[in-house]
Amino acid sequence: MQNKPVVIVLDKNENSRKVLMSFLQDFDLIENIEVYEDYDRGFENIKKQNGEAIVIVDITDIDSDEFIEKVRLHASKLIITSTDYSTNTIVKALRMGAKEFLPKPIIKNDLLRTISSLINNDYSEVYSQSKIITVYSNKGGIGKTTLAINLAKELEKVTKCKVALIDLNLQLGDVSTFLNLNPTFDVSYVIKNFINKDEEIFLKAFERYKDSLLYILSDPTYIEQAESISPQDITKLFNELKKVFSYIVVDMSSNIDENSLKILDLSDLVLFTTIVNVPAIRNAQRCLTLFNSRRYPKDKVKIIVNRYIESDDIKIEDIENTLGEKIYWRIPNNYFTIMEAINKGICVSEINSNSNIANNFRDLAAKISDDIIEKTVMQYRV
Ligand SMILES: Nc1ncnc2c1ncn2[C@@H]1O[C@H](COP(=O)(O)OP(=O)(O)OP(=O)(O)O)[C@@H](O)[C@H]1O
Ligand SMILES: [Mg+2]
Structure with missing residues (x-):
């Protein structure tokens, strides 16, 4: 005893x-x-x-x-x-x-x-609850992977909790390349072999980022492995992750297929990412209609504008009017810092922790964790 x-x-x-x-x-x-x-x-x-x-x-x-x-x-x-x-x-x-x-x-x-x-180490009664935060856009090349990686790292720093970063862009994942990792295991292997294991064993399936509390799971090495993953497997994986991690950040593809819909349905928070141009905003409109038809709760989807430039012709109010939704967050355009981070295989804050983009990711992580805690507190109070 x-x-x-x-x-x-x-x-x-x-x-x-x-x-x-x-x-x-x-x-x-x-x-x-x-x-x-x-x-x-x-x-x-x-x-x-x-x-x-x-x-x-x-x-x-x-x-x-x-x-x-x-x-x-x-x-x-x-x-x-x-x-x-x-x-x-x-x-x-x-x-x-x-x-x-x-x-x-x-x-x-x-x-x-x-x-x-x-x-009893039973925190189910207390406020801390695991949350799945998915970065999504129905358009490619919009900055999903960049956002997912840097948000996961900053969430780990701000909250000092265990954070998982999961690459569910099953056929074309970039997380391990962006972070210069050589993972031993991947999503499909974990689904087949690491379900219902002790926490200590389960964690061995992940690449731990530089001794921090950020744990990374990469996309499958071969396309056939990706194709064998079903929506039921996604549910199984999420259930396991929720037992161990406080925050689970998911990067995914821009496709809409049955796996993507499963990921989005099971997420607590969807960070819908767009950039400021007419085709991207039109696509965003379509996607928000899809979310509406799936009856997502009102504050489940947050709109993030990436590569924001103050002097853009299209203003934030124009986007909000078109989408009929408030913009949750803007990420500044900073191509050089982001490219340097990608080329060196590290996070943006490790290039320059005082850059506008590093500060922005840190503030976003703080806001998201505060919003999650606040929402949980409110639920407890009802
Ligand atoms: N805030 C930003 N400022 C400048 N460049 C950015 C910014 N965010 C992303 N980029 C650039 O945009 C490109 C695409 O980013 P990223 O790979 O993260 O997008 P993605 O949506 O994950 O793409 P895919 O659909 O291929 O998975 C990268 O070259 C990245 O450097
Ligand atoms: Mg990507």
Whole structure:
């Protein structure tokens, strides 16, 4: 049986320290409870626990960001509390790596449920849920692969969660070329041989990007292997991926066939990518009509304008009027940085982390993860 964990509470309010203490004392899954008014002293203790302790930090009266970032490095099982439970505060707490946010006054059952799920490593109860984010366009050469790769890398950096990048452009995948990888396994091999394995074994099927939390699965080596993949296989693969990764970023072809439709149907978020020219926008219109006919929820599809140039004749408002949808994000045109990244087989942020395009991908990743957390928080609140 695993050791019972220590719970460390940091709270400046005397009354709530007493209340928390009384709640936690009734809980026999815990070894010891240590309560601090002085956050620096509490932090010294957290550092000694080798990441094993359950840490509860109240952020009501503290200027939280820097302190929480520090705590997070030494405590993976972090619960944040506050009397301010606006959506902004909750999203911020979860962004900083808290496993759960508990509004004050704390309800005993909520506290005990959260601690049980942290002890059992069962995060199904807490906010973090796996999401499939697919980059799609029904036109080729629009920047899907570029976006998928750089978004996946930035999501991993911003969220510090495990992210998978899956190349489901089954016949003409570019991910391994763009990242200069020589993968041992590919999508079709994983579907045949790596389903229902332990996490440790499953992860071996992926190429890990430079020791980061980004794991990559490439397209099949031979066209015949790609042809043998069915929509049922896609479902099977996604179910496995969801057990292990917080974010699954999918690159795919611009075809509309039964596999593509399966990928799009199963995605939580479709980043529909276009560029600013009349044929691309006409195509976008057709594709949005298709999504409508498949009754995708309203905020499932987000429109991204790639290679955006401020001085373009066609303005963002013109595109929005034509499509009848808001543009979610614009990615600037920066051919040289992107080509340099592709030629060197690395991500854009590794060429120049201050370039307009690197900043743009980082901000997009932050926005997407915030939007996902916010949506999940709202669902919990209903
Ligand atoms: N924001 C950008 N600024 C400048 N060039 C870009 C930008 N995004 C993509 N490109 C260029 O566009 C070209 C096509 O990009 P990419 O291969 O990512 O598109 P794709 O939609 O995946 O294509 P395919 O349909 O062939 O899979 C690449 O040469 C890339 O350098
Ligand atoms: Mg591509």
